[in-house]
Structures are given as C-alpha cells and as structure tokens.
Amino acid sequence: MAKIEIKNLSKDFVANGIKTVHAVKNASLTVNDGEVVVIIGPSGSGKSTLLRSVNMLETPTSGQIFIDDIEVTDPKTDLRKVREEVGMVFQSFNLFPHLTVLDNITLAPRKVLKMDKASAEKLALELLEKVGLKDKAKSHPNQLSGGQQQRVAIARSLAMNPKAMLFDEPTSALDPEMIKEVLDVMLALAKDGTTMLLVTHEMGFARAAADKVVFMDSGEIIEEGSPEEMFTHP
Ligand code: ADP
Ligand code: ADP
Numbered sequence: 001m002a003k004i005e006i007k008n009l010s011k012d013f014v015a016n017g018i019k020t021v022h023a024v025k026n027a028s029l030t031v032n033d034g035e036v037v038v039i040i041g042p043s044g045s046g047k048s049t050l051l052r053s054v055n056m057l058e059t060p061t062s063g064q065i066f067i068d069d070i071e072v073t074d075p076k077t078d079l080r081k082v083r084e085e086v087g088m089v090f091q092s093f094n095l096f097p098h099l100t101v102l103d104n105i106t107l108a109p110r111k112v113l114k115m116d117k118a119s120a121e122k123l124a125l126e127l128l129e130k131v132g133l134k135d136k137a138k139s140h141p142n143q144l145s146g147g148q149q150q151r152v153a154i155a156r157s158l159a160m161n162p163k164a165m166l167f168d169e170p171t172s173a174l175d176p177e178m179i180k181e182v183l184d185v186m187l188a189l190a191k192d193g194t195t196m197l198l199v200t201h202e203m204g205f206a207r208a209a210a211d212k213v214v215f216m217d218s219g220e221i222i223e224e225g226s227p228e229e230m231f232t233h234p
Contacts, residue, residue: 001195002068002085002163004031004054009063011049023049025219026063031164031212034193038206040230041216047199050216051166054197055079055086067163084112087157088166091173093149095141095156101128102137105156113160120159127155131185147178151185164195171202207231 011024024046031037039047052058054065056072056079065072072082095104105127106120115123128134131151133144141149150170157165167186171179183205190196190209200206206213206227213230215223223230 001033001193003033003066004029004164004195004197005064005066006030006050006054007064007066009050009053009065010061011046011053011058012061022219024053024060027216027219027221029214029221029224031195031197034195035211036190036194036196036209037198037212037214038210038227039197039199039214039216040201040203040206041222045216046219047216048168051168051197051199054164054166055083055088057088084108084160085163086166087160087162087164088168089150089153089157089170091169093141093146093153095149095152097141099140100137101133101139101141101144101152104141104152105159108156109159123159124155127158128152130158130188131155132181145178146174147181150174150178150182154182154185154189158189164197165189167196167198167200169199169201171200203231 006027006029009024009027013021013023015021027050041047049058053060060073067086071077102121102124105124109115109120109123125134125137128137131154133148133151136144136148171182174182183202186205187209210227212224213227214221
C-alpha cells in the first residue's frame with residue numbers, strides 16, 4: 001500500500017465554453033499508508049472531481065498529486081500505469097456483461113500483468129471468497145444483485161494488487177438492503193490496512209473506519225479531523 005498526497009490542487013471546468021466552474025480550489029490532503037480518509041460535503045462541492053484527479057480521470061488545472069514518490073500530475077508519468085496501481089470503484093459497477101464473474105476479475109491480471117490463467121483464476125477465487133461470492137464465479141453480472149455486482153467490482157480492482165483504492169459513492173446506487181454487504185467488505189479492507197480515499201454519504205462507515213474525515217464546500221476543504229471531531233461538535 002502507499003501514501004496519497006494532494007498538494008494545492010485546483011480544477012476548473014469551462015461549461016459551454018462560457019462559464020468557468022472552480023470545481024476544486026487549492027485543496028491539499030494526505031492519505032497516509034494504510035489510512036482511510038472519507039470526503040463529505042454537499043452535492044457539487046468538488047468531492048468527485050478531487051477523487052477522480054488522484055488517478056487523473058480529471059486533469060488538474062494546477063497543483064500536484066503523489067502516490068508515494070511518483071508524481072501522477074507530472075506529464076511524463078505513464079497514466080496507464082498509475083491507473084493500474086490505483087484501484088477505483090464507482091457508483092455504477094461497470095462489469096463486463098458478457099463475461100462471467102471469474103472472467104471479469106481475471107481479465108486485467110491476465111492482459112495487463114500477464115498472469116497465467118491458472119494463477120489468475122486462483123487469485124480471483126481468493127478475492128471472491130474475501131467478498132463472500134465464491135459460489136458466483138460462473139455467474140454473469142446480470143444474474144447478480146446490485147450489492148453482489150459491486151462486491152465483484154471491488155474484487156476486480158483488488159486483483160491488480162493496487163497501492164491504494166478510491167471509492168466514489170460506492171453504495172449510492174444500491175437498494176438499502178444491499179448497502180451493508182458492500183460496506184462490510186469495505187470495512188474489512190480498511191481493517192486490512194488498505195489505503196483508501198472515499199466519497200460516501202455513509203456516516204456509519206466513516207465513524208467505524210475513517211482515520212480522517214474531510215469536509216468540502218464550494219470546491220474547498222473547509223475542515224478536516226477525526227470522525228469524533230467532525231461528528232460530535234455542534
Ligand atoms: P460532488 O462530487 O461534490 O457532487 P463534483 O466534483 O461532481 O461535486 O462537481 C463539482 C463542480 O464541478 C460542480 O459544480 C459540477 O457541476 C462541476 N463539474 C463536474 N464535472 C464537470 C464537467 N465535466 N464539466 C463541467 N463542470 C463539471
Ligand atoms: P466518463 O465516461 O465520464 O469519462 P467514467 O467514470 O465512466 O467517466 O470513467 C472514465 C474512464 O475511466 C473510463 O474510460 C473508464 O473505463 C476508466 N476506468 C474505469 N475503471 C477504472 C479504474 N479502476 N482506474 C482507472 N480508470 C478506470
């Protein structure tokens with residue numbers, strides 16, 4: 001696992017070529033090795049843009065981001081490599097519908113890491129066990145519930161042995177009864193010492209797992225502290 005360091009990050013969007021939206025304004029944030037940091041704040045406050053900048057799904061307007069000693073914002077850095085090393089789980093699961101659960105998980109290790117089929121499948125089964133879905137290896141995504149699909153998506157990210165994991169509202173698209181099964185997997189990852197940066201509205205998760213909670217408003221980091229500090233004072 002690794003440390004994520006965001007330094008003085010700003011991101012402007014030009015909407016319709018006219019209005020400039022300052023989505024993130026001079027934000028600095030460190031997620032130390034093995035830490036869990038949760039970003040909270042109102043809709044449109046820049047949470048997702050900040051998160052997506054870490055693996056350069058958004059190109060920052062200014063500022064720097066480091067994963068350990070690699071500057072991902074350096075134009076010379078190979079972004080494909082960064083995206084291999086930083087796992088990301090989205091609100092929508094984005095599984096390949098025509099592939100089995102097992103093949104969804106083995107695809108990247110086989111294609112990108114050149115892992116042989118047997119090793120990739122062994123790894124996939126271990127990860128499926130970890131997310132409680134070993135019996136679904138041969139299923140297709142459309143045979144699974146939303147919660148199960150999201151757990152497969154997490155397993156698929158983990159198969160690349162990422163240095164850190166990003167989560168962008170991973171439970172927001174799920175029916176209430178499925179949220180807990182996904183949060184339990186995320187909680188287990190947190191306890192395992194996975195470096196995690198998340199945008200989530202699940203305050204119970206933040207209380208239970210976060211080392212730090214960061215509050216954003218209008219593109220700025222307004223406040224940060226432990227869950228106790230952030231949630232107890234008036
Ligand atoms: P949050 O995740 O907190 O809801 P976002 O990071 O998604 O906030 O958005 C921050 C601001 O940037 C919002 O005003 C949003 O409308 C704007 N924004 C996000 N993505 C784009 C885009 N691709 N083009 C233009 N504006 C965008
Ligand atoms: P958009 O389609 O608006 O650009 P998406 O959230 O759909 O935004 O994803 C942006 C790109 O990132 C897509 O090409 C997607 O395939 C890619 N992507 C998906 N998963 C990952 C990941 N784990 N790490 C990096 N990039 C990813």
